[in-house]
Amino acid sequence: MPHESAFALPAGPKTAQTLIAYVEDRPGTLNRIVSLFRRRGFNIESLTVGRTEREGISRITVVVRADDETARRLEANLYKLFNVLSVEDVTHAPSVTREMAFVKVRAAQERRAELLQLVQTFRARVVDLGPESVIVETTGTQEKLDGLVEVLRPFGIIELVRTGAVAMLRGPGAGGQNGAARAEDGVAA
Amino acid sequence: MSSQSAAVQQSKGSPQADPAQKTGAQIVWEVLAREGVEVVFGYPGGAIMPTYDALPGYPIRHVLVRHEQGAAHMADGYARASGKVGVAIATSGPGATNLVTGIATAMMDSSPIVCITGQVPSTALGSDAFQETDITGITLPITKHNYLVTRAEDVAPALHEAFFIARSGRPGPVLVDITKDAQQGLARLESRPPPRSMRRHPIPVASSEAIARAALLIDAAERPLIFAGQGVIASGSSQLLRELAEKTGIPVTSTLLGLGGFPASHPLSLGMMGMHGEAWVNASIQEADLLIALGMRFDDRVTGKLQTYAVNARKIHAEIDPTEINKNVRVDVALPGDVGRTLSALIPAVQAKTRQPWLDRISARRSEAAPRDVQTIPCGGKLYAAHVLHDLWRLTEGKALVVTDVGQHQMWEAQYYKHDRPRSLITSGGLGTMGFALPAAMGARFARPQDEIWVVAGDGGFQMTACEMVTCAQEGLKLNIAIINNGYLGMVRQWQEFFYNRRYVATPLRSPDFVKLAEAHGLAALRVTKREEIPEAVARARAEPGSVVVEFRVEQEDSVYPMVPANTDLRDMIRRPANAFEEE
Numbered sequence: 001m002p003h004e005s006a007f008a009l010p011a012g013p014k015t016a017q018t019l020i021a022y023v024e025d026r027p028g029t030l031n032r033i034v035s036l037f038r039r040r041g042f043n044i045e046s047l048t049v050g051r052t053e054r055e056g057i058s059r060i061t062v063v064v065r066a067d068d069e070t071a072r073r074l075e076a077n078l079y080k081l082f083n084v085l086s087v088e089d090v091t092h093a094p095s096v097t098r099e100m101a102f103v104k105v106r107a108a109q110e111r112r113a114e115l116l117q118l119v120q121t122f123r124a125r126v127v128d129l130g131p132e133s134v135i136v137e138t139t140g141t142q143e144k145l146d147g148l149v150e151v152l153r154p155f156g157i158i159e160l161v162r163t164g165a166v167a168m169l170r171g172p173g174a175g176g177q178n179g180a181a182r183a184e185d186g187v188a189a
Numbered sequence: 190m191s192s193q194s195a196a197v198q199q200s201k202g203s204p205q206a207d208p209a210q211k212t213g214a215q216i217v218w219e220v221l222a223r224e225g226v227e228v229v230f231g232y233p234g235g236a237i238m239p240t241y242d243a244l245p246g247y248p249i250r251h252v253l254v255r256h257e258q259g260a261a262h263m264a265d266g267y268a269r270a271s272g273k274v275g276v277a278i279a280t281s282g283p284g285a286t287n288l289v290t291g292i293a294t295a296m297m298d299s300s301p302i303v304c305i306t307g308q309v310p311s312t313a314l315g316s317d318a319f320q321e322t323d324i325t326g327i328t329l330p331i332t333k334h335n336y337l338v339t340r341a342e343d344v345a346p347a348l349h350e351a352f353f354i355a356r357s358g359r360p361g362p363v364l365v366d367i368t369k370d371a372q373q374g375l376a377r378l379e380s381r382p383p384p385r386s387m388r389r390h391p392i393p394v395a396s397s398e399a400i401a402r403a404a405l406l407i408d409a410a411e412r413p414l415i416f417a418g419q420g421v422i423a424s425g426s427s428q429l430l431r432e433l434a435e436k437t438g439i440p441v442t443s444t445l446l447g448l449g450g451f452p453a454s455h456p457l458s459l460g461m462m463g464m465h466g467e468a469w470v471n472a473s474i475q476e477a478d479l480l481i482a483l484g485m486r487f488d489d490r491v492t493g494k495l496q497t498y499a500v501n502a503r504k505i506h507a508e509i510d511p512t513e514i515n516k517n518v519r520v521d522v523a524l525p526g527d528v529g530r531t532l533s534a535l536i537p538a539v540q541a542k543t544r545q546p547w548l549d550r551i552s553a554r555r556s557e558a559a560p561r562d563v564q565t566i567p568c569g570g571k572l573y574a575a576h577v578l579h580d581l582w583r584l585t586e587g588k589a590l591v592v593t594d595v596g597q598h599q600m601w602e603a604q605y606y607k608h609d610r611p612r613s614l615i616t617s618g619g620l621g622t623m624g625f626a627l628p629a630a631m632g633a634r635f636a637r638p639q640d641e642i643w644v645v646a647g648d649g650g651f652q653m654t655a656c657e658m659v660t661c662a663q664e665g666l667k668l669n670i671a672i673i674n675n676g677y678l679g680m681v682r683q684w685q686e687f688f689y690n691r692r693y694v695a696t697p698l699r700s701p702d703f704v705k706l707a708e709a710h711g712l713a714a715l716r717v718t719k720r721e722e723i724p725e726a727v728a729r730a731r732a733e734p735g736s737v738v739v740e741f742r743v744e745q746e747d748s749v750y751p752m753v754p755a756n757t758d759l760r761d762m763i764r765r766p767a768n769a770f771e772e773e
Contacts, residue, residue: 028337030327039330069515076511082354084332 010069016045016142018097018167019071020104021060022085029083033060036081042066042074046164054175056122057085061166084109087102087173090167093126097167100139102127103149106156115155122148149185193633203307207377213341214372216242217305220348222247226276228635230254230263235320237307239372244426248491252631252664255656257284259628262654264302264655266629268295269615271636272423274355275302281309282320284367286327293331295618295674298446299419300590301360303351307620310370311339323524333361341374346695350493358392359510360423393511393525402620403481403505403522404538405427410479412547413439418463419446419618420484420509422611426529430483433536438543440551442470445603453607454587459551463491463601469554471759477502484508484528487517488619489756496556499757507531561750561765564605568720574598574673574743578605580723581643581671589613589641589669592630594650595621597679602645602747623654627670631657636664641731648674648700655706658735662711668736669727670712672703675745683748687763707738714738 023029030049037044047065052059064074068091075087090097107115107130115134120125124138138148142165149160169175211219216756217240221229228250233241244251257279259375263417264275279288282603295302309318324334326609334354336347344367351363407413408677421430427450432459434441442459451458460467464476471493474480480502485491492498495517506514507524514523559565563575578601585609590613598625608614615633617625634642651672657678661668682696707714713733717726717740732738750765 028325028329033325073516080333080510080512115552136355 012069013131014065014067015091016073016163017064017066017068017089018093018095019062019064019072019075019078020088020090020167021062022087022175023058023060023081024083024085025051025056025058026083027140029058029081030060032081033062033078036077037062040074041079042070044090047086048164050166061164063165070168075187079156088169090169094170094171095167097141097165098139099142099145099163099165101145101160101162103136103138103152103157105152105157106132108132111155115152118151122151140175151189195677197498200731203551207375209377211374211378212243212372213338213367213374213376214238214239216344216376216546217312217340217348217367217372217379218243218247218249219378220345221249221276222272224349224352228252228267228276229276229278230253230260230632231278231305231691232257232260232280234732235283235523236281236285236309236369237278237284237305237367237372237388237524238280239369240278240305240367246728250635252660254628255660256654257287258291258624259631259657259660261288261302261304262294262622262625262628263632264304265291265295265298265300265625266615266632267636268302268360268400268632269298269591269629270612272425272612272638273301274352275300275632277302277304278306279304280307280320281324281366281446282322284320285324286322288329288364289311290620290624292364294617294622294625295329295362296333298617299353299360299423300362302362302695303348303355305348306364306366307372308366308368309338311368312657313369314339323362324527330365331362332364334362336366338365338367338371341371341376342368344371344376345378345499353555373611392509392527395507395524395526395531397534399522399524400531400534401525403535405541406479406505406522407437407439407481407502408540408542409455410439411544412461412473412477413437413479413481413544413551414477414484415441416472416480416485417441417443417445417447417450418449418485420507420528421447421450422484424484424509424527424529426483426532427611429529429532429536430548431455433532433539435534435541436541436543438548439475439481440548442466442474444488444491444618447485448603449611449613450524451609454609459546461603462757463488464493464750464753466753467555467604467752468558468762468764470553471751471753471762472554473551474499475501475758475760477586480504482506482508482520486510488511489517492517493753493759493761501689501696507535513523544554545690563747563750563765570587572676572717572718572720572741572743573747574741575601575605576720577671577673577723577741577743577746578602578645578719580720581645581727582606584724584727585643586639589643590615590633590637592616592626592633593641593644594626594646594712595623595651595680596647597675597683597749598645598673600680601673604749621651626650627654627668628657630668630670632667633666634668644665644668644670646670646672647679648672648676648703650750651696651703652700654708658707658710658736658738666736669730669735670707670738672738672740673741673743674700674703675743675747676700680749682746683752686748687747687752688754701732703736703738703740712736712738714740716740716742718742737765 128135260277264277267275495755504520506520678696751762
């Protein structure tokens, strides 16, 4: 993770800020974005990349722990990258945010029933069952995943992977339409 | 492109089946010609040879530099002198990496240049082939954008877009890396190639509410200052700035790169702000109740210690790059967008006023500072750099285009050469690149063939790119080159004097005989050791048809005053001792 920002402005309260960037699916685009975070000292909590409903356009969800002003500057900085088509700050907008995790947990026979009970309570599920361990899969908000990890910890977590958050605005419209012109619109300012 | 040159290419017996097809190399020149490029600065090598081979027949002049850093600075100097895009060309590997300092210089100072580099064939990419380097990776943080082009059909769209990106919005450098097989391959060149990008590039515009709030703050202010940055010059808004200042009676101070955006001879002009800014300016900033910042970015050399910077002032910030707003200084009114457009909206919204008490207060400070000004101190048989710059200003009637290097001489120039016109000072501000001046001035020469140009460089910086003197001779360029030779890396020596107990580590500098060196490179040269010799030397330099080096052997341990040490309150200036010269 990058170092703390060196900027001298007094910081407001830091919260998890979620931005969605629509980017051209070209070699090096992700490199440009990550390089920007690194050199500007933005502290990234998670970053996910994937395809979208439109060919040639990828969608990046990035969660930073920052105050609102820092998030605004991050958004403005992202816009300066020419492969970035548009950016949405969904932190304060009605939206759905989810993250997925696999947790490999020690599961000795005598505690297995207790473990499965917990998994059920969290609406998680077991996707692999071994003699010594199980893999639990879960999807939910960051808080839900944090909660599950905490209750599993006493069993002994062998391995943990989280995907990082993906987010989508509620409502009928598709995101990312503002900045992404059709090709025939050209590059006029 | 004219049909005549097209005929020249066809006559080479190339194996083209379709006459509408061209090689990627030909397309490079076709696109440059379409973009209005008249001159490129470059150095050939293996991976860019197909492009060089295709140059004859196109109406573009190539200037062979002696080091690729010079090519990038020349493109930069051309861009800053003209406002148009400058172009540099280099081969792969070391050719490309030698451009890096020049690209970073252009990035920091928002100068529009396009750098074209050759690259190993696409089949060899990633194999550590001879002279292969990942130049798009290397330049990623120091370009506005860059491209790796591996097919002939991508050359035109990438290059056209590169020019668009370089000059649009906040300008900056763009690099286009073209593999050798893309230069050799064939593609149809459309009369208007389809745009490559799917993205619009809107320039932000300040809202009318923000303009109204800014006008309210301006009308209510009693001690306001206007800050003129390079954005005033880049957006061609000097006249609008003058209208705003004259209507509101608000005095104007400039950043280093903003000098010339507001006439230095104007009664409302205060001079430069910041680390080596005028004492009355920095003191007034700390006392001001409103700062109206136009096209600048509150660099640390401008602000000093942020925690104590202009704490009494509200701030209005007009700036084309939204990432600069609220970056270093928290502002009260943000006016994102083109400075000219913002000023056009703001001027009718503000009240006409005079602010005599505030101006009187600043004038009084100015008078207090006068006895400490080296200009008012007799030379006593010595040659001071500040006197050289002052006399140069007088002798050229302030009308020369001055291109400076980096260091003490740069600050003396900013203080004592009074610029009345935009684009009359070219200097490396943000990156502070030594070796910038000579090649940048050579580039400027192509943009401004009629103007008198003076290079002002120190003995240290000049030696970094002195090899370009012979390029001057080969190309028949007329420049007047002043070397301010104090035998030290002067600015570092000054810091050692002030902050490192006068331990002059690695700053005493032996130089070659600059007169002989210049003559060996085919330039005329003379030397000045006394102030009274300056007028004749300047006259001789101006009369010489070719480039001339004038070496000024100046006082060795003079310092630039005033000085605000790094990260210090602007009021805590180191001043020139008032009696420093009386003792001698």
